[in-house]
Amino acid sequence: MHRKLPLLICFALGTFMLVQFFVPHKASTALYEAILDWVQIIYAFSLLVGAMMLIKHHAVIASGRDAKERPFSILILMGITVMLVAGLFFGRGEGTVFHWLFQNVQAPMQATMFSLLSFFVASAAYRGFRARNSQAIFLLVAAIIVMLGRIPVGEIISSYIPKAADWILNVPSMAARRGIYIGIALGTIATSLRVILGIERTYLGGK
Amino acid sequence: MGQNDKNKMGIQGRHFIFILMAIVVAAPLIFRVGLPLRVTAEVRQVYGFLDRLPPHSAVIFSFDHETSTLPEMVPLAEALLRHCFRKNLKVFGMALLAEGAAVGDDNLRRIGSEYDKKYGEDYLFWGFRPQFTTAILALGERIDHEFPSDYTGQDIRSFPVMEGIENYKDIAAVITVGDGDIPVYWVNYAQARYGVKIIPAVTAVMATTMYPFLQSGQLVGLAAGLKGAAEYEMLIGKPGRAVKGMDAQSGAHIFVIILILVGNTVMIAGRRRKGR
Known part of the structure; x- marks a missing residue:
């Protein structure tokens, strides 16, 4: 009981x-x-x-x-x-x-x-963020573009940098996010029903 | 070179990076650089929406953050509050995280006093409620049931600013100042169920979480990070600590990029040496 x-x-x-x-x-x-x-x-x-x-x-x-x-x-x-x-x-x-x-x-x-955190990020950027394979190179390039695109310096270097950063955030990053959200929603429904x-x-x- | 010597070298190198980072962040705060700033579409959407609201429309500021993110959250809240008070909107404050309560109350009173706004007449701070999902849902039924008294313990119905405010249908927008997932819960429960307009003012790292909702039209706009705050300060014509902080943030970003490039150059050079 x-x-x-x-x-x-x-x-x-x-x-x-x-x-x-x-x-x-x-x-x-x-x-x-x-x-x-x-x-x-x-x-x-x-x-x-x-x-x-x-x-x-x-x-x-x-x-x-x-x-x-x-x-x-x-x-x-x-x-x-x-x-x-x-x-x-x-x-x-x-x-x-x-x-x-x-x-x-x-x-x-x-x-x-x-x-x-900023100090550890700086230290990790030097020691850990390495272009060891093609995936890592993609990640590295995307990170640099987004980092530059989110600060005024990016605009000074080239007006394409903020545009490229926006594209990365609005297309590939968004697609991955949507996939995660749909997965979470389906998982939540399934778990709720089981409970x-x-x-x-x-x-x-x-x- | 022994293992001990290698460790010593590593620690020294790390300390050198730490010192440089401190200089890169502190120097632009002391000697202003004044880099030009581009206002993004999502921040402009927030500004445009609030600017078009008729006077005395009601907005909720939910301080859904902890004190660890104050350097990002406070400039965002300040810029948005200044706009709301300047537009003579009714501002209601609340918090879904305990630490946000004290911060929110302080922000409202401080910025309210800049515009000669009176507590209880022009703005009110409801206080903190635990269990954010149910708190968000409960506000859709009756606000005075969820918050019978304000942060100071007085009956909220005794304040003139509460006149005509029953639930979400009397609220023009909810501005969620958050450093975690709570803005997503505002979308899931307040926007999806009650159709409330949601404006997230979030930390930069949370921006990517909000973009799908922005693209689906579930958000009015988005103000994210120190950059979002700086852009908003530019739009309201009152550059403050966020605009100043952007120079420091630019320095830090560039420094990190340089470190990544140097680190990779060292790695490639090392590989070539080994290859020979």
């Missing part, structure tokens, strides 16, 4: 959401809205569970003996506590501690981490 009940709920709600799209009745719309509310409520609780698991995981490390990992876990726990207390008790708007910490600590740190009909049961856990 403990497996049949979730399968039944999944079948009933899955079928309802499918049919509801074609039935714009008041009752079906009300039920549809209620389901949307419940999905968000469940999701919000899953966020809470995630946060609790993160705290638990780092609390274990922080209280352990691994001197190498301990400082990082303590720092994470301190960060969580400070942001929680600041946001819950002193507000989130402009001029608050939360806002100041977000703007001056969290945002610059994350932007810095992401910006470091609704109870064929795909891995989300229930176990074997």
Whole structure:
């Protein structure tokens, strides 16, 4: 029974959401809205569970003996506590501690981490982007044209470079994208049907 | 040459590249070059659409990004917000990623104050909602049901700007400022189901993801990356940090191309030496 009940709920709600799209009745719309509310409520609780698991995981490390990992876990726990207390008790708007910490600590740190990518891209471009075979040469030429075409210098060198870059993005790249999207859509439909009909049961856990 | 020496050489070479990259990016930011900029058709389409909207039309700005992409996202949001406020449009802000909430609220207030716009009268920030698929769908039914209160916790029906706003049928366009896949979900759920006009303002790497939807006519236009922001700044006649940043981006792109060419030259020369 403990497996049949979730399968039944999944079948009933899955079928309802499918049919509801074609039935714009008041009752079906009300039920549809209620389901949307419940999905968000469940999701919000899953966020809470995630946060609790993160705290638990780092609390274990922080209280352990691994001197190498301990400082990082303590720092994470301190960060969580400070942001929680600041946001819950002193507000989130402009001029608050939360806002100041977000703007001056969290945002610059994350932007810095992401910006470091440019250095690794430069290093990888030198060491890894090699014309070893004909496919690699195609990739290399396409990459150079698109890189030049997306900056003002490309236009200065030749007006054909931005046009060639647009062509690469709008024709071969787009064709590949469309193929991927059609594949994803068909895969999603197939998987959804398997879940609704109870064929795909891995989300229930176990074997 | 021993293995240790080889590693040392590698590390030194990498550091040299890092230093050069830092110089190439920083120098144009300090000494402005002012390279000419071509405005692309997709950015012009966004500008034309927003420019033709009658005053007091409602637009949603959804800040669907994290803080890691702020250097690209903020100039895009700023340029589009400036245009909307200048056109006296009603602007509603929201976020489908938690970090976007604080950024969005800050952007709206900062750019709103530049045009003497009042919170609650000319613009409003609804806040963050988790589970973006259901949030997008729920806005199509009733906005005040999905967001009963704004970011500051006040009843959204108490704000004059919400007058006559019920769901997507009262919204002229959704501008999704995103660094991931969420703009695609806006197309799949808001555009396909409710026929909402979608304007993606995305990072440069996400541009290729949006092109199929642009070609199929499911998007109004597309503003992508720092380049998209710079083009938009040119169109609204207010060149800002994106136009300035384009010089640095040009430098970085050229530097990467030079590195690719040098790397391949070294490889070919090495092969020839071995061949002899």
